[in-house]
Amino acid sequence: MEWLAGARIALTPRPVQRRAAALEVAMLGHCPGRVRLERLCALTGALDDMRGAGFGPAVDALAAKKMLGGAALSAQLAGLFHYPIPLHSSAEFHDIFPDAASETTSYVSLLAGDRAWLAQAVDDFFINGGEKLWVVRIPESEGQNGFMPAADTRLHDIDTLRGLATVLVIPSVAVVALPDLERLQVPPRLPDVPRVRLENPNPQFLPCGAHTEDDHRERRYPSELISMPDPWPVEDVLRGLLQWTARHRPDMQTLLTLPLAYSGEIDSPVVDQRALGRISRIRKDRDSESRHLLRHMQFLFPYLRGPRFALRSPVGLIAGKQAAVTRAKGPWYSIGALPLLSEGLPYPRQSIAQMLILREEPGVGVLQVRTGFSGRDQLCLDDERLVMPALPPSDYTEAENIDRFDGFRAAEIMRFLGFLRRQLQALGDHLVFNADVNDPRPRLLLEQFFRRLYNQGALRGKVPEEAYQIDQPRQTQEGAIQFDIQIAPAFPIDRLFLTFINTNGEWQMEVNGG
Template identity: 60%
Template structure:
């Protein structure tokens, strides 16, 4: 409390209540360095949310300051944060401490801290941080074979995020860092001619910053573990999302490989082929849960970085302001880095069309996403698998449609849980609530159609006594990839028109 004007005015400042986030995001990564448990214990709201998820035993150990070393290191625990300052307060040295894995391109710093900064710098509302031990490698990010979601002690990596009912997006910054080959060379520098010999004063700096150098870590690089195959990583992620959390969306950056003709890093062609093989197989529809990104980011403050943090932050901010069905394509992203490696227009179009990758571009000195592209349509496979022309559903290969469907699942689940113990199954109010909910979506542009009747249809199915079943059919707003405007000069008069693409 602060007293002003000779105690005639007393002010008791309190922080504002946090808004309910429309799109919550989880990030899994490495946090080297010490942990300040007292700073987490001071976040009473975060501790209460962790306890509500079922991590009450772990919270009790944290409050007591003794127990399982893994719990005291905050490993495999979902921690809700509202700002990057809260993260750096709990993990004060995570940004500067060295990691076990070292590579030429990615360096020796964890990607999670900087991705968290990018998330909140781009307007992210709420972030769940899950720390993965470095010694567990790539396996630490994936659920264990004996995982049982109702038993907290068996949760590891992605499984810790699956138990968060309000979660909408999950990212793996440091899993992507482990996928960068340790000895993958950088884009070669320009070789300059040697200067003519001349006498210079002692202590003169002669380094031109362009000649080849040998890394002092060259021996250590040979001891780094090889990256895991992308198809193996996807096989550890997709079945869990499809079966346990079909409302979730995953952001994943494609791995790098050496391109012999260019003599520089490029997108891994083998990884692209694995994606196509999964798409053409029985598990192809599961790829709608993954939004692939490329390329990475590079800036003066970091060697290499995943773009998942700034993309997830912009998606969260856009969902909060205008709805989760709104795309972030073409929106400026706040980043101190630029896309790396650079892509030609031909490469950008190729990745966007086949297999379907969201490409980051640099325009007017700012980073932006060209399109929120998916490999397969965001719809259920029954909606398009038997169509006469499946290509006409390519417009639904958009991440914003997937976010809308996931948002609907979570909202309807929440509504059902609220009504199950408060209303009789013969009460007409559930249908009225559903109609009002979808009517609001249609008015905000999430559903297409001039009227509510064109946008959705709700029908109650007859069933046995004591059971309510509603069949809901919706028409998601069709994303516009591009609009072609044609200006024609006819006898000195300019006329404009819109053509189909």
């Protein structure tokens, strides 16, 4: 306490109360170098959030600096491997992982270099308006497997959680990004655009220490590169991520940048056509089990290149802008054509024709540089495109022509549906301990929730009665109650049917389109 004005005014400084984030994001990646556990323990709010997510035993061990039985901290806990850490600024990240941006990594490639991508993605996230980020450190020695849940994963058992599974248990996480998984998918010997060789200088006398070469060779010999593991096929990456997301967190969306290949025709890196072909085949195969899972994946292209980095992922920019727009306008708004803050530019650059092809087939959001109203060039995402419609599979499974659902291939629609799931699930969790099947309060709370959405512009209609309709609750069986809700979203979905069910004290929500 500080006394001012002759002890007539008492000033008691307190930290600003953190507000709830509108859109919480999780990032999985590599953090080489030191880990300062004492700096994490100083963030009491972060430790409380970790306890709330179910990682209380790990937090207790960190606070005591020893395991429960008195033994030294395990290597996993001492390195903070496979533990989600909530952060509210990039400064907090660099305080805990001071070497993450500068230390070299074990995986090295000609194009992506030898630095981890997570640190830059965290900076991009907060610079573009992100509020809360869950960071999960993945051991480099585990390669791509480190990002995937283990085969024996049990979500109710924290000790079995690895990779993506560590954030599946956090109900508030809406978007997941994996920048260093993308880095591992850059082929180690993928060459860059060849530089133009300088002409040999004219013969002249120079000091012995003078350097006359152009510091460049168009190709390195393969023998000069340390043997690195090959990237995974794109279908293996998708299968490892989406089967868990769709089963346990259908409200969650994953950002992923498409892999690169080399084109001998134009002598430049390009989008991997084999990966595009595999994604397109999955999309068109009506019998494929992975077809409907693709709606949970938002593909991006190209990468970024700037004066301070050779190649980086754009997922941090996109996730940060999505969080900022959700806070300002709502999750049903797109970030398409909005300016993104970055030192980098798209690499490799895409022509308008290439952009249109990627957007239509299979359905990729393309980063580009546009001239804004001020006359300055600005980086932006052309469209939040999805591969599959953001609708329940039952709505279009029997359709002869899936192209008629192209208007629903939008990531903002998927975010809105995920938002509805999380909000109604949270409402149901609250009502479990405060209401029974005969209590009138659930209907009143639903009325308030959807009227608030209508006032915010998420639902369309001249009056609230045209925007949503909550039918009378039906008691389908003993100990169960069901609310059937119809809403008319402001974007091009004709009507959504929400089913809010209480079965023996547990509330659940189902979504169907119309």
